[in-house]
Amino acid sequence: MKWFPAPRLCFIAAVYAFLLLPIAIVIPMSLNAGEYLRFPPQGWSLRWYVSFLHSEPFTSAFVRSLGVALIVAVLASIIATPAAIFYVRHLRAGREKFRLTMLAPMLLPEVLTSIALLFFFNQFFFGTQSMAPLVIGHVVITIPFVFLTVTSALYNMPPGVEEAARTLGASARAAFRRVTLPLIKSGIVTGAMLAFIMSFDNVNISLLLKPLGTSTLPIQLFDYLRYDFDPTAAAVSTISLTLTLSVVFLIDRIYGLRAVRF
């Protein structure tokens, strides 16, 4: 351990505390029996979870966010997976250009993309009266994540198994369905789960593209926190946190978190 003397380890531990404390603090706050966000909590209670369940704006926003995230996850993987296969297996010329195009939505500032889409939908389409612009915005910014996980799954395939299947008499289609697809399935599922999380937590795109009078969970929370904060916000945050962290846990089980690169 000569690389890491004690003072440096203390510094590193402090950074981890800095990273995790603001997230962890939300949980005890949500179980607080008292009226205000105070530390330490004055007794324990689930009353703020009950208050969440009775708050129509929060529950409907929760259901809407869940629905949007599911649709986005499915669409992003259906659209990005074939592109990743094309890039790894077939594309010869202009590879770097193609890769940059696919990753562009991730590399451009989300706020700018959001503003650009707001103008675009208002000038050339029907504006933001339905959920369609919001869903399209989410799909566009999650395509790079599916593209990345599927390309890395394709690169990690044992070399030659596809050729082996073809040599043994499988048609191109059968080789793809019976050999390639099962081997890259975990990459697709990981990408879809990342897309789900990105969409479920997204604020930048949703804020400008949501239809008037509706709201997603992060937007509802954002509006709530600008004017007052009681522990209901903590209960909502904890529920949303539990959902995303269980998806992260699933990704880790299926694929290993190390595959998730940014």
Add this chain to the structure above:
Amino acid sequence: MKRWLFALPAVLMVALFVLIPYLNIAVMSFRTPSATAIYGPGFTIENYTRVLTDSLYLGLLKDTLLFAVATTSICLVVGFPVAFHLARTNSRWRGLLYAGVLSPLLTGVVIRCFGWIVLLANNGLINQLLGLAGLGPYRLMYNPVGVTIALVHVFLPFMILPIMNSVQSIDPRLGEAARTLGASRARSFARVLLPLSMPGIQSGVILVFVLSASAYIIPMLLGGGQVSTMPTVVVQQLMGSLLWPFGATLALVLSLTALALVGLFGALTRRSMRGVA
């Protein structure tokens, strides 16, 4: 079946919903304002001259870039040792530590801001702990300090992960070789490890800089209306009024300035990397 059909849906999505809207916003920034429609007839460069001569907007631009520079520098100083440790440790907690760096990234930004509000408020955890020591209470949020703390927290993983990747690809024996050949610990770090981890540092710095210059939610929530940056003003302008051409210009001036600084940084660090790479 044609192979390129595979890529068609994704390419169409990006072209239609990224490329064209970005071109459109660029055109929009040259439009004339109008009180009744999205924009008036004809084109003008007046939006740009207004942004670049009005001290209000120049001040906003400066503040935004200062936030970005401060956030990036703090992330680099704080993140480098963590990235280095994570790349080199063989602790059995390694997977957990990696998850610790990654999970803040996968938690909603609003929730992370909320956590900081709980910690930094006047009667929040930090002020209460300081109170036990007979200090404070200090005003830690609704000012630039709170915004910077939250910006560093939210974007730190984007600094740690690329540096970690790059340190991992350095052969550990190189550092040992430098030591064996008589270099001091500091010299082996400065002449061997630091230059070799430059690619990771470079991408971390660029990512954090661009992300923090365009951050909107964090200055809104931790600034509590007391802190204005370019993105908060742009979004307010667009949501509240029909000043779209001017809003487009503001957004583009910020993005282009950030891009120019990233280019400058790239040029400066390329020279420092040339000697070793």
